[in-house]
Amino acid sequence: MSDEYLWNRSGEPDEEVARLEKLLEQFEYKNAPQKRKRPYGWLAIAAALVACVGGAVPVFLHYRPLTDWQLASGRRLRAGQVVETGALNKTTIESQLTGHVDVEPHSRLRVIASGENEQRFSLERGTIHALIWAPPGRFVVDTPTAKTIDLGCRYTLQVSDDGTGLVSVETGWVAFEWQKREAFIPAGAACVTRPNLGPGTPWFSDAPETLKSALAKFDTAADRESLTVALNAARERDALSVWHLMARTQGADRGEAFDRFARLVKLPPTVSREAVLRGDAEAVDAAWNALDLGSTDWWREWKRKW
Numbered sequence: 001m002s003d004e005y006l007w008n009r010s011g012e013p014d015e016e017v018a019r020l021e022k023l024l025e026q027f028e029y030k031n032a033p034q035k036r037k038r039p040y041g042w043l044a045i046a047a048a049l050v051a052c053v054g055g056a057v058p059v060f061l062h063y064r065p066l067t068d069w070q071l072a073s074g075r076r077l078r079a080g081q082v083v084e085t086g087a088l089n090k091t092t093i094e095s096q097l098t099g100h101v102d103v104e105p106h107s108r109l110r111v112i113a114s115g116e117n118e119q120r121f122s123l124e125r126g127t128i129h130a131l132i133w134a135p136p137g138r139f140v141v142d143t144p145t146a147k148t149i150d151l152g153c154r155y156t157l158q159v160s161d162d163g164t165g166l167v168s169v170e171t172g173w174v175a176f177e178w179q180k181r182e183a184f185i186p187a188g189a190a191c192v193t194r195p196n197l198g199p200g201t202p203w204f205s206d207a208p209e210t211l212k213s214a215l216a217k218f219d220t221a222a223d224r225e226s227l228t229v230a231l232n233a234a235r236e237r238d239a240l241s242v243w244h245l246m247a248r249t250q251g252a253d254r255g256e257a258f259d260r261f262a263r264l265v266k267l268p269p270t271v272s273r274e275a276v277l278r279g280d281a282e283a284v285d286a287a288w289n290a291l292d293l294g295s296t297d298w299w300r301e302w303k304r305k306w
Contacts, residue, residue: 067114
């Protein structure tokens with residue numbers, strides 16, 4: 001919306017302003033002497049209505065700060081604004097400083113905040129395809145069941161009506177986080193996040209179906225049988241999944257996961273079974289580094305920012 005519209009009604013009005021003007025037309029005094037109208041009178045009436053009804057009337061988007069993001073039409077988005085697509089249409093938003101996001105049909109994406117150090121959205125439902133070129137950790141998408149942190153990559157994020165989410169990573173890295181429960185998803189891998197459970201165990205897309213099924217069962221039921229099936233089905237490449245299982249289990253279950261991990265990955269002398277079993281953070285991080293998928297140092301560094 002042009003700023004001039006609020007003062008002399010020139011330019012294109014914001015959708016919210018146009019809607020409120022339409023609603024308020026019924027209160028206009030038709031027999032008043034003809035004189036130049038003061039468009040800011042509408043704003044005074046709307047502000048009074050907001051105060052009277054306790055916020056039932058939406059606050060003008062004009063007062064929400066503009067972001068660097070814009071629609072394909074060139075119209076810039078504001079903080080708090082919602083991008084919603086119908087059943088048959090889709091759209092694209094882009095920021096020259098951050099990245100490019102395709103929004104699939106039947107999706108609802110909200111702009112939460114846009115600043116120098118953080119671009120934050122909320123995917124309430126639907127599917128987005130994100131290509132991010134901003135520094136790692138700056139593009140964050142909240143879902144009903146996890147926070148999605150981009151670490152410099154291209155990925156697809158889906159959220160179903162019940163809040164279940166699925167991220168599939170094409171390049172780079174994505175991290176899921178919910179109530180201190182973390183999942184690290186590299187290129188070629190995917191991960192589900194579920195209501196009241198948060199991120200599940202990541203898996204590579206070419207993993208055996210037996211492994212995928214066992215992981216899904218373990219993530220929802222945490223039974224020992226599914227853990228054993230998953231560990232036995234894991235290939236060397238699937239040590240990614242085994243590491244997450246090792247980090248999320250306790251006692252004998254963690255010991256079983258460690259033993260399988262040690263057979264799949266060459267561990268440094270500093271990583272002992274005893275240290276991992278007692279949950280030593282340095283030993284668990286060193287075990288991850290043995291995967292040669294990148295050091296945990298980068299994750300700890302970016303995590304401090306949010």
